Amino acid sequence: xxxxxxxxxxxxxxxxxxxxxxxxxxxxxxxxxxxxxxxxxxxxxxxxxxxxxxxxxxxxxxxxxxxxxxxxxxxxxxxxxxxxxxxxxxxxxxxxxxxxxxxxxxxxxxxxxxxxxxxxxxxxxxxxxxxxxxxxxxxxxxxxxxxxxxxxxxxxxxxxxxxxxxxxxxxxxxxxxxxxxxxxxxxxxxxxxxxxxxxxxxxxxxxxxxxxxxxxxxxxxxxxxxxxxxxxxxxxxxxxxxxxxxxxxxxxxxxxxxxxxxxxxxxxxxxxxxxxxxxxxxxxxxxxxxxxxxxxxxxxxxxxxxxxxxxxxxxxxxxxxxxxxxxxxxxxxxxxxxxxxxxxxxxxxxxxx
Amino acid sequence: xxxxxxxxxxxxxxxxxxxxxxxxxxxxxxxxxxxxxxxxxxxxxxxxxxxxxxxxxxxxxxxxxxxxxxxxxxxxxxxxxxxxxxxxxxxxxxxxxxxxxxxxxxxxxxxxxxxxxxxxxx
Numbered sequence: 001x002x003x004x005x006x007x008x009x010x011x012x013x014x015x016x017x018x019x020x021x022x023x024x025x026x027x028x029x030x031x032x033x034x035x036x037x038x039x040x041x042x043x044x045x046x047x048x049x050x051x052x053x054x055x056x057x058x059x060x061x062x063x064x065x066x067x068x069x070x071x072x073x074x075x076x077x078x079x080x081x082x083x084x085x086x087x088x089x090x091x092x093x094x095x096x097x098x099x100x101x102x103x104x105x106x107x108x109x110x111x112x113x114x115x116x117x118x119x120x121x122x123x124x125x126x127x128x129x130x131x132x133x134x135x136x137x138x139x140x141x142x143x144x145x146x147x148x149x150x151x152x153x154x155x156x157x158x159x160x161x162x163x164x165x166x167x168x169x170x171x172x173x174x175x176x177x178x179x180x181x182x183x184x185x186x187x188x189x190x191x192x193x194x195x196x197x198x199x200x201x202x203x204x205x206x207x208x209x210x211x212x213x214x215x216x217x218x219x220x221x222x223x224x225x226x227x228x229x230x231x232x233x234x235x236x237x238x239x240x241x242x243x244x245x246x247x248x249x250x251x252x253x254x255x256x257x258x259x260x261x262x263x264x265x266x267x268x269x270x271x272x273x274x275x276x277x278x279x280x281x282x283x284x285x286x287x288x289x290x291x292x293x294x295x296x297x298x299x300x301x302x303x304x305x306x307x308x309x310x311x312x313x314x315x316x317x318x319x320x321x322x323x324x325x326x327x328x329x330x331x332x333x334x335x336x337x338x339x340x341x342x343x344x345x346x347x348x349x350x351x352x353x
Numbered sequence: 354x355x356x357x358x359x360x361x362x363x364x365x366x367x368x369x370x371x372x373x374x375x376x377x378x379x380x381x382x383x384x385x386x387x388x389x390x391x392x393x394x395x396x397x398x399x400x401x402x403x404x405x406x407x408x409x410x411x412x413x414x415x416x417x418x419x420x421x422x423x424x425x426x427x428x429x430x431x432x433x434x435x436x437x438x439x440x441x442x443x444x445x446x447x448x449x450x451x452x453x454x455x456x457x458x459x460x461x462x463x464x465x466x467x468x469x470x471x472x473x474x475x
Binding site (some may be wrong): 061156160179185187189192209281 | 354355357358361362363364365372373387391393396397399400444459461462463464466467469470472475
């Protein structure tokens with residue numbers, strides 16, 4: 001899509017801050033929120049992008065800096081996370097208004113996987129023939145989802161991550177669980193997946209979309225590697241949908257997200273509606289989305305509590321600056337949810353047969 | 354990296370028309386025995402690109418696979434055990450996967466391929 005040129009040219013980096021932003025006024029954020037039709041929009045954006053490129057020579061390799069930051073962040077912090085929370089690096093799914101203890105969280109994280117499958121109408125118990133057989137886990141962390149899904153469906157799963165430490169650990173865990181013949185992990189970029197077209201019948205992205213600097217490319221790669229009839233499941237952090245009269249978030253909202261971007265190595269956020277528009281533009285079918293923010297409310301308070309425990313504090317002190325910086329940003333996530341700025345979203349769809 | 358994984362990987366460098374299969378440069382191959390599961394093998398048989406698999410196996414030092422196959426061979430224990438061995442028991446620990454069109458090497462270290470593209474390959 002022409003938009004990949006747009007999003008790569010004009011990211012702003014200030015010193016070590018890695019919060020990439022589109023430069024295209026008046027659409028300050030990822031421009032899908034506008035009311036233009038997609039084809040006239042693409043023409044407008046491409047023309048504007050070329051004009052800007054002539055006036056402002058592109059800052060080189062911004063995405064490379066982001067990718068390096070992401071890899072280093074997870075190289076540094078995955079071990080600590082696993083030590084305290086286990087091998088699932090995603091939110092738990094909690095009944096609304098529940099009070100949970102740390103021991104319930106692993107069950108909640110498993111519930112998140114199961115709920116996501118159910119939302120996407122992946123046929124469960126009865127019809128084994130309809131179970132996915134080849135799964136790709138995009139942004140796989142240390143492989144918790146891959147191993148779980150592989151065991152559940154008896155499928156092969158291949159996971160990709162930018163972090164060599166994560167890939168190593170993921171493979172080691174698979175080996176120790178007797179899954180090494182079914183599940184494998186590689187270092188690769190979700191924006192350029194090292195697979196030929198149409199290989200997988202379940203394309204899984206659990207809380208990795210927020211790291212992708214080019215949402216259009218991210219989604220188009222998910223669609224590309226999906227086999228005809230495959231299911232695509234995206235669970236990710238979004239900002240609230242913009243209102244019909246809005247062209248961007250309010251200044252305080254932008255500022256708030258920027259602080260989180262900086263700590264967690266995230267590029268610009270988009271909304272759930274933006275994802276839906278992207279999936280529609282690729283002619284994917286059965287597109288469904290939902291706001292699961294109410295179901296993840298206990299998560300960040302629990303992470304903070306675990307960080308403040310003796311084990312948490314000593315681990316953080318032994319970790320590195322990146323991990324500590326990330327930990328300090330956690331209250332920003334809680335605030336973001338409370339103010340209805342941050343949304344925990346699920347978006348699923350099917351590739352046509 | 355097992356050959357099951359290799360059979361899925363492809364070079365997506367910009368401009369490359371046929372990035373599959375990747376050639377294997379094997380520096381260190383390790384054999385790790387694993388229990389055979391005939392049902393799993395039969396399922397995988399449908400998905401494996403056979404020609405690429407035989408060639409890759411040869412690069413890893415195992416040349417005992419038939420060049421051409423049909424599903425009738427799945428009844429043979431001998432065939433199943435060779436298929437199993439090549440698919441799941443040979444590990445490329447150190448070496449590289451090479452793009453068939455551009456010759457670009459993707460390193461494999463400690464069994465993990467690094468498929469990240471450089472800025473100019475995207």
